[in-house]
Amino acid sequence: MANYTSRLALYMPNRNDDIEVDTSLSENFTKIDDMYDTLDTENDVRDADILNLEKFKDNSKITETEMQRITNTNRHYPVVLDTPTYDGSGEVVHPDAIYIHDGFGPELWRYWMVMTPLTGRDDQTEQPSILVSHDGVNWDVPSGAPEPLIASPGTNVDHNSDPCILHHNGQLWIWYRETMKSVTPREERIRLMTSTDGITWTAPQTVIGPDTTNALVSPTVVYRNGQFMMWLVNDYAGTLEKTTSTDGLSWSSFQSTTTTGMPSDRYYWHIHVSENPDGRLEMIYSSYNDGGTEGKIHYGYSLDDGDSWTTFPPFVDMLYPHEAQRLYRASMQTVDGNPNLYEIWYSSLGSPSNVYRVAYMNAIRINNRLYPLSPSDKKHIFNAGLSVTSVTAGSAAFQELSVGGKKFEPPVIDPWKYLASNLVNGWEEIGAMPLAYYKNSSQEVHLRGRVQNGTSTDGTVMFTLPSGYIPIASMIYRQRHADVYVESTGDVKIYNMSGSYVSMDGIVFRPT
Numbered sequence: 001m002a003n004y005t006s007r008l009a010l011y012m013p014n015r016n017d018d019i020e021v022d023t024s025l026s027e028n029f030t031k032i033d034d035m036y037d038t039l040d041t042e043n044d045v046r047d048a049d050i051l052n053l054e055k056f057k058d059n060s061k062i063t064e065t066e067m068q069r070i071t072n073t074n075r076h077y078p079v080v081l082d083t084p085t086y087d088g089s090g091e092v093v094h095p096d097a098i099y100i101h102d103g104f105g106p107e108l109w110r111y112w113m114v115m116t117p118l119t120g121r122d123d124q125t126e127q128p129s130i131l132v133s134h135d136g137v138n139w140d141v142p143s144g145a146p147e148p149l150i151a152s153p154g155t156n157v158d159h160n161s162d163p164c165i166l167h168h169n170g171q172l173w174i175w176y177r178e179t180m181k182s183v184t185p186r187e188e189r190i191r192l193m194t195s196t197d198g199i200t201w202t203a204p205q206t207v208i209g210p211d212t213t214n215a216l217v218s219p220t221v222v223y224r225n226g227q228f229m230m231w232l233v234n235d236y237a238g239t240l241e242k243t244t245s246t247d248g249l250s251w252s253s254f255q256s257t258t259t260t261g262m263p264s265d266r267y268y269w270h271i272h273v274s275e276n277p278d279g280r281l282e283m284i285y286s287s288y289n290d291g292g293t294e295g296k297i298h299y300g301y302s303l304d305d306g307d308s309w310t311t312f313p314p315f316v317d318m319l320y321p322h323e324a325q326r327l328y329r330a331s332m333q334t335v336d337g338n339p340n341l342y343e344i345w346y347s348s349l350g351s352p353s354n355v356y357r358v359a360y361m362n363a364i365r366i367n368n369r370l371y372p373l374s375p376s377d378k379k380h381i382f383n384a385g386l387s388v389t390s391v392t393a394g395s396a397a398f399q400e401l402s403v404g405g406k407k408f409e410p411p412v413i414d415p416w417k418y419l420a421s422n423l424v425n426g427w428e429e430i431g432a433m434p435l436a437y438y439k440n441s442s443q444e445v446h447l448r449g450r451v452q453n454g455t456s457t458d459g460t461v462m463f464t465l466p467s468g469y470i471p472i473a474s475m476i477y478r479q480r481h482a483d484v485y486v487e488s489t490g491d492v493k494i495y496n497m498s499g500s501y502v503s504m505d506g507i508v509f510r511p512t
Contacts, residue, residue, distance in 0.1 A: 076372035295326030323348035427454030
């Protein structure tokens with residue numbers, strides 16, 4: 001593969017290649033990827049200010065200034081996702097997401113997620129469910145798939161939980177945990193479902209258990225070196241266990257793994273393991289403290305097939321309302337062909353809402369540790385594969401296709417509108433740079449302008465966007481002199497003010 005990928009690529013402002021639109025999603029994927037394979041980086045990337053993707057492949061190319069900027073903070077920049085659930089609540093835990101380069105299923109979705117709702121924190125709603133996406137951010141239920149995939153296993157004290165998903169040998173595999181509290185002693189099982197299209201699924205079968213001596217929390221599976229490998233947390237013993245299988249059905253006895261670097265007051269809670277292109281196994285996991293609460297998210301890796309793990313302190317802080325009580329189960333995937341760039345989906349418990357939500361963020365690995373990636377870095381590294389305005393279900397008919405993120409400069413379909421009258425809490429425009437917004441033909445809202453002299457306490461509202469120009473999910477942007485939080489309510493808030501004014505230039509999002 002070349003240095004470019006169909007998911008994340010360099011911003012190429014001087015290139016205007018035309019890609020013919022086909023009716024076949026797979027053919028379009030191939031054309032896009034072939035285009036990046038043939039690009040000459042020296043001739044096609046001319047802007048010296050562009051952050052070179054090669055730096056993320058080889059950390060030695062990152063300058064000391066860039067490294068200090070990235071590694072001196074645990075501030076992350078999440079997008080809270082709209083995750084449809086069978087009961088309509090949108091309250092979700094245990095997201096396990098995968099990326100399939102060539103797509104999978106009737107509409108060749110590249111992203112698949114298995115998760116469980118947790119409506120009102122009632123474990124009876126915790127039934128494994130499937131979602132699909134073309135971009136990893138906008139999710140939907142695939143047409144024709146059962147909602148949920150499987151119902152509650154027994155009485156009102158029994159429940160399912162902790163699903164994980166794997167794409168292997170032309171199939172999707174989902175393992176999940178079944179807990180039977182209605183029997184004595186309590187029984188735990190790991191069960192398996194498979195599908196060749198993501199729509200029709202086999203009946204669940206028990207592959208581990210019934211187990212009455214271990215709590216089989218958060219199974220996670222990879223296929224590596226000709227065998228399936230599973231890790232799970234034995235919550236009774238507080239240990240991370242490993243087991244292997246040649247067919248995904250019959251599993252070996254549990255083997256305890258070893259861990260270095262875990263803080264002495266933290267314990268494994270929920271885990272996700274994936275294989276990095278550089279050959280290592282990687283784990284993103286949540287931990288809890290001695291009191292059994294205060295969930296945090298960590299990164300770890302293994303160089304010996306997951307028999308021993310090197311882990312690190314939490315790499316994100318709890319900063320936003322949707323995660324104010326705890327950070328919970330997460331999953332991650334590397335970006336195509338790049339071992340140091342990551343997409344992360346994580347669940348968290350909010351306050352004062354007291355509900356679980358799923359958010360999306362990006363991270364970078366530097367010197368074997370994970371760090372959140374800010375919008376100021378992401379603006380040079382962005383989704384460059386398909387920007388599909390809509391795909392007709394079942395037919396894969398495009399309305400629009402863009403390549404390289406900036407292939408076409410969309411025409412303005414409404415003029416700039418001004419927001420001076422919406423400013424509150426002392427904020428005012430800088431006269432020559434008025435605060436304004438518009439929506440382009442791709443239905444993206446753009447902001448511009450500078451504001452000053454207002455109350456700069458974290459969380460203060462600067463202005464409110466009008467109806468029709470409000471993001472589908474709350475988003476945060478690292479702007480000049482401050483972080484700007486654009487909420488799904490339309491409120492635009494200030495965080496971390498460090499200068500005399502705040503710039504809105506470059507803020508772009510999809511509206512509701």
